[in-house]
Amino acid sequence: xxxxxxxPKYLVTQMGNDKSIKCEQNLGHDTMYWYKQDxxxxxxxxxxxxxxxxxxxxxxxxxxxxxxxxxxxxxLHINSLELGDSAVYFCASSQDQRRGSQExxxxxxxxxxxxx
Amino acid sequence: xxxxxxxPAALSVPEGENLVLNCSFTDxxxxxxxxxRQDPGKGLTSxxxxxxxxxxxxxxxxxxxxxxxxxxxxLYIAASQPGDSATYLCAVRLAGNMLTFGGGTRxxxxx
Numbered sequence: 420x421x422x423x424x425x426x427p428k429y430l431v432t433q434m435g436n437d438k439s440i441k442c443e444q445n446l447g448h449d450t451m452y453w454y455k456q457d458x459x460x461x462x463x464x465x466x467x468x469x470x471x472x473x474x475x476x477x478x479x480x481x482x483x484x485x486x487x488x489x490x491x492x493x494x495l496h497i498n499s500l501e502l503g504d505s506a507v508y509f510c511a512s513s514q515d516q517r518r519g520s521q522e523x524x525x526x527x528x529x530x531x532x533x534x535x
Numbered sequence: 536x537x538x539x540x541x542x543p544a545a546l547s548v549p550e551g552e553n554l555v556l557n558c559s560f561t562d563x564x565x566x567x568x569x570x571x572r573q574d575p576g577k578g579l580t581s582x583x584x585x586x587x588x589x590x591x592x593x594x595x596x597x598x599x600x601x602x603x604x605x606x607x608x609x610l611y612i613a614a615s616q617p618g619d620s621a622t623y624l625c626a627v628r629l630a631g632n633m634l635t636f637g638g639g640t641r642x643x644x645x646x
Binding site for chain 1 (some may be wrong): 563569571576577578579581584601622624626633634635636638
């Protein structure tokens with residue numbers, strides 16, 4: 420059973436389109452995250468979200484928005500896609516971080532987005 | 536602003552060698568530090584997590600150390616195997632659940 424899953428695995432789209440990437444975790448975790456890994460392989464946090472708090476990395480454009488229909492899902496919506504949005508997007512989850520600093524993050528397999 | 540640096544960026548060793556990967560961070564006010572492994576085209580797998588109050592963690596052939604005051608961590612891999620070939624990433628956790636990652640070390644273990 421996959422702990423953290425993402426769909427689609429690959430996404431190729433035109434500039435200006437709006438797209439969504441879905442993430443689901445079956446670990447019963449309280450907190451979910453989205454990360455972006457650019458062409459140079461640098462991983463950067465985009466969002467941290469649990470049912471009470473959304474933390475946004477200040478460098479993330481407001482074209483990106485996380486949406487959580489329930490505790491097990493955190494989808495990433497991207498409006499007006501730009502060439503620079505091409506990257507691999509990783510979803511992750513962890514138990515409620517407020518309970519202590521020992522909780523590791525579990526990552527999904529990634530979604531490879533290519534904007535043409 | 537927290538910056539995490541990993542040295543070397545790439546490393547190639549023959550099978551059986553012991554090796555050390557280095558990670559440094561600029562802000563010592565961390566909650567914990569994690570080492571991850573990333574295989575090509577795959578997601579990240581957590582290897583070791585060291586709390587800010589700990590000095591080291593061990594798992595099998597892996598040993599990670601943490602010196603918070605100097606902003607350094609090392610990942611020691613004993614008796615390396617070709618299956619250890621991957622990119623190794625260190626990440627530090629600050630307040631707000633955010634992980635800040637280093638650029639990674641690409642390891643190649645040759646048979």
